Amino acid sequence: MRQVAVVSFAQSPSVRRETDLNEVEMLMPVVHEAVARSGLAMREIGFTVSGSSDYLAGGPFSFVSALDAVGAWPPIVESHVEMDGAFALYEAWVKLQTGEADSALVYAFGKSSLGDVAEVVTLQLDPYYVAPLWPDAVSLAALQARAFLEASGKSERDLAAVAVRSRRDARKNPMAQLAGEWSVEDVLKDPYLVAPLRRHDCPPISDGAAAIVLAADDVARRACRRPAWISGIDHRMEPHALGLRDLARSRSTAEAGERAGVGRAAVDVAELHAPFTHQELILRDALRLDDRVPVNPSGGALAANPLMVAGLIRIGEAARRVMEGDATRAVAHATSGPCLQQNLVCVLEGGR
Amino acid sequence: MSQRCAVVGIGQTKHDTMRVDVSLNGLVREAVDRAMKDADVSWKDIDAIVVGKAPDMFEGTMMPELYLADALAAGGKPVLRVHTAGSVGGSTGIVAASLIKAGVHERVLVVTYEKQSEGNAMWALTVRMPFQQAIVAGAGGYFAPLIRAYIARSGAPADTGIRVALKDRQNGLKNPHSHLAFPDISYEMIADSPMLWDPIRYLETCPSSDGACAVVLASETAARRSPGPAAWIHATAMRSEPTMFAGRDDVNPRAGRDCAAELYRHAGITDPRRELDCAEVYVPFSWYEPMWMENLGFAPEGQGWRMTQDGVTALDGDFPVNASGGVLSSNPIGASGLIRFAEAALQVRGKAGAYQVDGARKAMGHAYGGGSQFFAMWIVGNEKP
Numbered sequence: 238m239r240q241v242a243v244v245s246f247a248q249s250p251s252v253r254r255e256t257d258l259n260e261v262e263m264l265m266p267v268v269h270e271a272v273a274r275s276g277l278a279m280r281e282i283g284f285t286v287s288g289s290s291d292y293l294a295g296g297p298f299s300f301v302s303a304l305d306a307v308g309a310w311p312p313i314v315e316s317h318v319e320m321d322g323a324f325a326l327y328e329a330w331v332k333l334q335t336g337e338a339d340s341a342l343v344y345a346f347g348k349s350s351l352g353d354v355a356e357v358v359t360l361q362l363d364p365y366y367v368a369p370l371w372p373d374a375v376s377l378a379a380l381q382a383r384a385f386l387e388a389s390g391k392s393e394r395d396l397a398a399v400a401v402r403s404r405r406d407a408r409k410n411p412m413a414q415l416a417g418e419w420s421v422e423d424v425l426k427d428p429y430l431v432a433p434l435r436r437h438d439c440p441p442i443s444d445g446a447a448a449i450v451l452a453a454d455d456v457a458r459r460a461c462r463r464p465a466w467i468s469g470i471d472h473r474m475e476p477h478a479l480g481l482r483d484l485a486r487s488r489s490t491a492e493a494g495e496r497a498g499v500g501r502a503a504v505d506v507a508e509l510h511a512p513f514t515h516q517e518l519i520l521r522d523a524l525r526l527d528d529r530v531p532v533n534p535s536g537g538a539l540a541a542n543p544l545m546v547a548g549l550i551r552i553g554e555a556a557r558r559v560m561e562g563d564a565t566r567a568v569a570h571a572t573s574g575p576c577l578q579q580n581l582v583c584v585l586e587g588g589r
Numbered sequence: 590m591s592q593r594c595a596v597v598g599i600g601q602t603k604h605d606t607m608r609v610d611v612s613l614n615g616l617v618r619e620a621v622d623r624a625m626k627d628a629d630v631s632w633k634d635i636d637a638i639v640v641g642k643a644p645d646m647f648e649g650t651m652m653p654e655l656y657l658a659d660a661l662a663a664g665g666k667p668v669l670r671v672h673t674a675g676s677v678g679g680s681t682g683i684v685a686a687s688l689i690k691a692g693v694h695e696r697v698l699v700v701t702y703e704k705q706s707e708g709n710a711m712w713a714l715t716v717r718m719p720f721q722q723a724i725v726a727g728a729g730g731y732f733a734p735l736i737r738a739y740i741a742r743s744g745a746p747a748d749t750g751i752r753v754a755l756k757d758r759q760n761g762l763k764n765p766h767s768h769l770a771f772p773d774i775s776y777e778m779i780a781d782s783p784m785l786w787d788p789i790r791y792l793e794t795c796p797s798s799d800g801a802c803a804v805v806l807a808s809e810t811a812a813r814r815s816p817g818p819a820a821w822i823h824a825t826a827m828r829s830e831p832t833m834f835a836g837r838d839d840v841n842p843r844a845g846r847d848c849a850a851e852l853y854r855h856a857g858i859t860d861p862r863r864e865l866d867c868a869e870v871y872v873p874f875s876w877y878e879p880m881w882m883e884n885l886g887f888a889p890e891g892q893g894w895r896m897t898q899d900g901v902t903a904l905d906g907d908f909p910v911n912a913s914g915g916v917l918s919s920n921p922i923g924a925s926g927l928i929r930f931a932e933a934a935l936q937v938r939g940k941a942g943a944y945q946v947d948g949a950r951k952a953m954g955h956a957y958g959g960g961s962q963f964f965a966m967w968i969v970g971n972e973k974p
Contacts, residue, residue, distance in 0.1 A: 238692070285829075291672075292651040297644035297713045298674055301959050304831055312844035315829035315963075316680055319645065319652055319672040328669065328684060334691035335591050360651040365612060368650075474638075474663040477656050481664075492665060574655040579668065 241333045242457040242464030243560070243585060245274035246553035248447035251414040251541030254350040255444040260289075260299065264306040264346045264446045271448035272342060275460045279308065282450070283338025285315040286329050288322035288345040289545050292357055303346060314338065321345065322447060322549030323510075323571030323581050329451050330470055339456045344448040347545035354442055354544065361575060363477060374575070375439055379431035381484040381576040382515040386433060388485035389518070393433055396514040397421045400437040400539060403514075407536025414541045415441045440512040445543030447550050465556035465567070465585040469497030472581035477574070484576055490523035493582040494568075499524050505564035506531050508551035510571045512538040519577065520570060534558075548572065552583055559587040593973060594689040594822045596934040597815035598628025598805030604768035604919035607706040608799035613648060614660035617702050620801035620924075621661065624698070628805035628815045632662040635805075636694035641671040641681025641701040642923030643958075648707040661700065673829075675871070675958025677701070678802065678926025679965030682954075683825045685806050686967075695811040702801035703921035710797045710922070726786065729794060729874060731960060733786035736876040738840045740788065743879070745894035747788070750875035751779045752897050754793045754917060757872070760904055761914025763943035768798045768919040793875035793917075800921030802928045809973075820934035820969040823951070824855035832960045839961050845884040848964040852953075853886070856968045861953075862887045865968070867909040867936055867946045868953040869929040873916045878902060882910070885955065904944060912936065912944040926956030930967055937971040 247270035249263055272279055285307055289300050300317045309315065318325045322345025329341035355373040362368040386392065398421055407416035424437040450460065457464040473489035475482050482488070494500070507526055511517035517532060517539075526532065533539075535554040538547045548571025555569035566586050573579040600623025602608070608616055625631070638661055640654040650656060654670040657663070673680040678701045685699040711727040739745070758774045761767040771778070771792075782791040805815075812819045828848035830837065837843075849861070858864045870885070872878045879893035887908065888896050896902050902910035911917075913932040916925050933954035935941045941949075951970040957963060 290652065291644050291646060297646050298959065300672070301674060301832060301962075304829060304962075309829050309831050310834070310837075312828040312830040312842075312847050314827055315673075316671065316684060316827060317673050319670050324669060328687075331684075331687050331691045331693060334693065335687050337591070337687075358651065360645075360649065361655050363656050364648070364650045472667050474654075474658050474666055474668040476664045477658045481659065489665070573652070578655055578658070 239334055239453045240466055241330055241451055241453045242466040243449055243552065243556035244452045244457050244461035244464050245271050245450045246557050247271040247274065248412050248550055248553060249445050250412045251443040251445040251543050253414060253442060255348060260294065260346050260348060261302055261305050264303055264344060267446045268306050268344050268448045271450050275450040277340055277450065277460055282340050282342045283314065284329055284332045284341040285313050286325040286341065286343055287317050288320050288325035288549065289347060290319055292360060293347050293349060293351060293544055295351055307342065321545050321571050321573055323552055324472065326449060326549060326552055327470060327472060327581060330467060333451060333453045340450065340452040342448065342450055343549065345546040345549045346446040347543045348444040349442045349544050350444050375434065376431050377575050378513040379434045382433050382513065384484040385515045385519055391518060394421060394425065395518065396438050397424045399514040399517050400424060403533055403536050403539040406534050407540035410535045410540065412541060413536045414443050416536060416540055434513065438514040440538050440542035443541050443543040445541065445546050447546050447553055449549060449553050461560060463560050463562060463587050465559035465587060467583060468586045469584040471496035472579065474579045477578060479576060487519050487523040487577050487580060490520055490570065490580040490582060493580055494524045497582045497584050499568055499582060499584055502566055504530050504568050505566050506534060506555065506558050507568040508533055508535060508555040510538055510548045510551045512542050514539065516577055524568065556585050559585050591690045592692050593809040594686045595807055595812040595819035596804055596969060597807045597812050597817065597819050598624040599931045599935060600624030600627060600803045601766045601928065602801045604766055604798045604800030604921055608704065613653065613704055614657065616704055616799060617657060617700055617801050618660055620803040621698065621700060624803035624805050627817060630696065630805060630815065634696055635698045636696050637667040637688055638663050638698045638700060639669045639671060639681050639685040641677045641927065642703055643674065643677055644713050646708060646713050647710060648704050673958060673963050675922060676926050676956040676963040676965040677958065678924050678928060679930055679954065679956030680827060682804060682927050682930045683827055683965055683967065686822055686825055689806055689808050695808045697806045699804040699806060699927060701924040701927040703923040704799045705797045705921065706799050729786040729789050732874055733789055735840050736788060736874065739876065739880050743891040743894060745879060746898060749879055749894045749897050750788060750793045751776060753875035753878040754779045756903050757911050757915045757917040760912055760944055761918030764914045764918065766919060767914050768796050789874050795873040795916045795920040798919050798921040800919060800924055802924040802931055804927060804931055818938040818971065820937045821973050823968040823970050823974040824852050825967045826852040828964045830962045832962055841884050841890065842961045844962060845957065845964045848966055849885045852966045852968060862908060865951050865953055866949040867912060868955065869913060869932040870910055870955045871916055871926065871929055871957050872911060873920060875917065878910060909946045912941065912946050926965060929956055930954030934969045937969050
């Protein structure tokens with residue numbers, strides 16, 4: 238396998254409702270910042286791939302106009318996944334492994350504010366038997382939270398602690414949307430949104446964009462003083478029907494984590510794509526991260542959750558800590574689908 | 590570093606206006622089961638799955654790979670979902686091939702489909718241009734002016750489109766998967782069909798289809814375990830350019846020319862017209878045959894129509910194009926690109942049945958999408974590259 242690394246990362250601030258900028262305008266400064274930081278010229282980038290969903294924009298082919306953000310002229314080698322940008326990054330990593338490119342630009346964008354996002358994602362469900370019942374995203378997450386609490390013996394207080402820590406840490410993240418100081422007691426006084434989840438257990442609704450530049454071997458060393466080398470990356474799917482899987486655990490995360498080699502050495506920091514508080518605890522278990530491993534120092538998806546972007550941001554945040562020398566070995570995770578149906582794990586290492 | 594990759598199994602559904610007899614799962618499985626049977630593999634042999642389709646709004650299911658996971662036995666496997674507009678079928682095949690070329694997997698299942706009867710393709714294909722009123726004229730409304738520009742530039746005879754449609758519809762009669770089959774198709778029938786978007790007549794237009802296409806790709810080692818002949822991938826290429834900006838030639842787009850040039854370079858081809866035996870080219874409106882012949886370098890600029898008029902692109906011609914009947918005969922959009930790739934592979938495997946091109950050894954599969962701006966191509970051969 239070729240040595241491939243994240244060499245730069247940029248993101249927009251996550252906001253509740255971006256009314257002034259369309260997707261391309263939101264994306265453009267982010268893409269150019271990521272490329273500029275890599276020191277590569279736009280034309281040197283060998284492969285471009287993005288992640289987004291038409292259902293957020295409410296129109297077909299939303300990725301087509303986004304291409305204007307990269308200025309695809311002369312024509313470029315380019316691809317798109319209708320998934321979170323983290324999966325686009327996986328496609329880029331594979332492309333670099335084929336040897337057909339030495340660098341790649343990965344970007345993702347999403348404006349959840351354009352529709353009722355909790356209902357929009359209902360359209361991900363089985364269109365014949367489940368979607369017509371119209372269960373929204375929060376209700377499905379609550380189902381999973383209940384299964385987790387009962388199976389693990391954890392309490393709603395444990396969930397609240399995740400929320401409080403995430404929003405406290407987010408105060409140091411200028412790109413975060415929801416940051417502040419609350420006490421566990423405070424938030425437990427809130428009424429249930431859908432039991433056992435309260436408002437604080439849920440992510441904010443966010444608009445945002447992010448971009449990452451990947452490079453291989455010497456190109457990576459040239460582009461970055463301390464590249465965040467991808468020592469392992471893998472992703473796995475689980476069955477769709479909620480009754481076919483154990484919602485209290487994340488088998489697919491465990492398997493992806495094992496294949497990516499998470500447990501091979503100590504982990505300094507982890508960025509886990511857990512939009513709901515209980516999901517962070519499920520993912521911690523699946524990746525066997527002990528309590529000493531700091532999780533989501535950025536505030537995570539509980540502080541900023543632009544759909545189709547939040548997974549890529551996790552990789553960017555984890556890589557940033559390696560590139561800046563704050564961590565030697567970082568783990569990033571991204572998820573897709575209802576109740577953590579599909580999961581990607583990426584291990585990033587410095588100092589090679 | 591780059592491993593060899595081969596097509597070892599191909600499956601298609603019967604394409605039709607409305608496959609009311611099957612669900613999304615059922616449609617996809619009809620193609621997948623046939624591809625896996627052709628490759629003689631079972632679910633446990635599949636390492637990863639790459640799903641491709643055009644806009645989710647065609648069926649109203651968001652990111653449907655999540656739902657399809659159960660029907661595709663995807664639990665515990667990596668699944669990617671590609672969407673690159675009309676070229677998506679081709680791009681999906683290329684992304685899947687890269688998983689094998691990179692040495693990540695041994696066997697990858699490629700799944701593409703569209704069930705267009707679930708939605709309104711005309712609406713979904715009307716791209717809204719910034720600061721312009723949406724004309725809701727569908728893809729034909731978008732491409733007709735480009736075709737008129739081609740005719741003006743090349744001086745092509747006015748019936749070139751009719752001749753392409755006649756050939757593709759005659760070829761389509763030989764293909765058991767074809768959506769459209771007019772047993773009594775004739776030049777007059779096409780010429781007399783209603784004008785939809787001048788100069789595109791009704792019978793010069795692709796249908797809107799429900800259908801799926803699946804392919805099993807294998808590494809060199811894994812390919813030995815499939816009994817049938819393999820189609821070896823000699824080269825793949827993708828190119829994209831923006832929808833609009835001053836100076837863009839959207840009649841003969843540079844992205845297509847660049848994509849073909851890279852494809853030929855990687856396949857070691859210097860004279861594509863002579864070195865390739867046939868091609869499956871994405872022709873949703875008849876006139877796109879001569880236009881792509883030029884864009885792909887099979888004919889000099891302004892001369893592509895001669896290949897049609899001289900019968901070169903006919904099944905018994907010197908360079909058969911769309912022997913399968915092409916997009917004009919079946920168009921489940923998300924699958925159409927992979928169908929082109931798969932039909933090229935069928936030809937070099939010698940398994941194209943009634944529309945087999947004699948002695949086909951090397952063939953091209955081509956797909957395009959958006960406003961003639963996304964291109965995906967591959968070359969397959971009966972011998973290892």
